Amino acid sequence: MLRMSTLFLRTLRDDPADAEVPSHRLLVRGGYIRRAAPGGFTWLPLGWLVYRNVERVIREEMDAAGFQEVHFPALLPREPYEASGRWVEYGPNLFRLQDRRGNDFLLAPTHEEMFTLLVKDLYSSYKDLPLSIYQIQTKYRDEARPRAGLLRGREFVMKDSYSFDVDDEGLQRSYDRHRDAYVRTFDRLGLPYVIVAAVSGAMGGSASEEFLAPIDVGEDTFVRCTSCAYAANVEAVEVPVPADEPYDDAPPAQVADTPGTPTIQTLVDFLNTHDELRRPDRDWTAADTLKNVVLTLRFPDGSTEPLAVGVPGDRDVDMKRLEAQVAPAVPEAFDEAAFAARPELAKGYIGPGALGTGSTSGIRYLVDPRIVAGTRWVTGADTVGHHVVGLVAGRDFTPDGTIEAAEVRDGDSCPACGSPVELARGIEIGHIFQLGRKYAEALGLTVLDQHGKTVTVTMGSYGIGVSRAVAAIAEASHDELGLCWPREIAPADVHVVVAAKGGGPQGPAAERLAAALEAAGVRVLFDDREGVSVGVKFKDAELLGVPTIAVVGRGVTDDESSSTIEIKDRRSGDRSDIALADAVEHLRSLCAP
RNA sequence: CGGGAUGUGGCGCAGCCUGGUAGCGCACCUGCUUUGGGAGCAGGGGGUCGGGAGUUCGAAUCUCCCCAUCCCGACCA
CATH class of the missing domain: 3.90.960.10 (YbaK/aminoacyl-tRNA synthetase-associated domain)
Structure with a gap:
């Protein structure tokens, strides 16, 4: 049970001056995170609970899809990245450092090379494939301009998966499995998303789709068709090519x-x-x-x-x-x-x-x-x-x-059906793409096929921004009062607030309720602070965003059998009074419908 | 990389123009009162003003350099 009286938490009444976007503002104000470095944040107890819930959902879905978890160092030697060409290609966004002997190291921005080398190290037969492995790892990118709190940091956590197949059909199957797993993951996280066609960027590769949370503060612009299913990152939009025009009668220039x-x-x-x-x-x-x-x-x-x-x-x-x-x-x-x-x-x-x-x-x-x-x-x-x-x-x-470089505008023709498209902004929360053989070729990842012939393995790469997902959920789930976490990733299920002066029956009743909820498997955040006015407690409860708020207050009397408590749904604001005697069962059913 | 703004106790800010040794609100501590919407009164603790150099009898305040943060921009032919 989380007790507010002892929880390592301080909520802020004012918005931090350096926070612009709602997720940054509310996560700092609510005592979920603190800035510790340019582009780097400390997770406080409540934030870490949320973070770990996000991580857990992702891990559960990866495992359920049959992918296996590994874990690499974040500090890596230069050589593999030299071999793939990315020591140079990644440019100034790569954090580079040297050990005491002057050897070059880097803080990994992604781990394609290491995954490729690991599989090369252990596997050499087509019988070992297909294989999909993943890790949840801290990544480093020396962003020119970190901003928007958790949304674009220089240190962040990413879940990155890689698939290994002998042929293109296998790669397509692995890609589809990851796509399905991502759909399930984001559904569970309570994140709205649009799957858009994308370009694969600095990683190289071909087929590529992004999962974008359609939120205005996002950095990605995408288009979607107003009548068909077409959706694409603006970077990937291909304008419909008109037919050539006859020009025999054209006057000279x-x-x-x-x-x-x-x-x-x-x-x-x-x-x-x-x-x-x-x-x-x-x-x-x-x-x-x-x-x-x-x-x-x-x-x-x-x-x-x-x-x-x-x-x-x-x-x-x-x-x-x-x-x-x-x-x-x-x-x-x-x-x-x-x-x-x-x-x-x-x-x-x-x-x-x-x-x-x-x-x-x-x-x-x-x-x-x-x-x-x-x-x-x-x-x-x-x-x-x-x-x-x-x-x-x-x-x-x-x-x-x-070259596809002209701006795309609202109302441009859809490349798929010709209807007008509309522009929108989104936060990139996931990216899946078919890497192909770029890294396998560069690093020599081959297996023997059933004819004993050497074939180069083809790979897929699949990422989810874990820390960014926390911010994206905060962006998608908040109002002017504070956060409204989806239950699956909330730091608690029920926020029990004692609203009464000391010495009354409310305190002991709330204690018993919180303990009973806990025993019933309900995660409780218990505001047992004394000497704090109810106004403060209500404001904090709204700011913190636990999905259900239970107020143990004036409905409670010395006669417990006739006592009532107030249940408030944080997101809808709906309130109802229920009998204290029924509270545990009622709240338990809300949490595990 | 370019432009702008900002940097003063944990947070939000004033003071800077017109140099004289730091102030307000919140938070924190003590006491009393209060308790269904960020309580009241009284008393307290905490900062040397992003860093460095300079001008000056004296610098948060003026000058220069650096650093950091936030915002905007990066081409319009």
């Missing part, structure tokens, strides 16, 4: 004097206010223009390469989408010095003429997939103050390829 039009808006205004440039049928819009963005790609080894991206002028380049496309390289702005070094690029007037591997600049030029052959554009003429009108893709210029 013409260079026009467009002084003072370095931006799309100034260009469109100029075109619509000069008679010789006006369209006969309608006004020009930003969508008629082709915007060319030049940037620098910085590769993990430090080398750089310029890249030009062409998008319809009414859309911005979405850096998140671009980053996902060019990973592990990182896009950077093309700064003044870079422009100065390339006089062939007229800032504000860059057109396809100066771009492409075959052009004077030699800069690789990738365009939005909507820019198909036959589409006509107004775009830069590569001279300050000049644009080209009627430039036809496929006739006047041919890009080096396409």
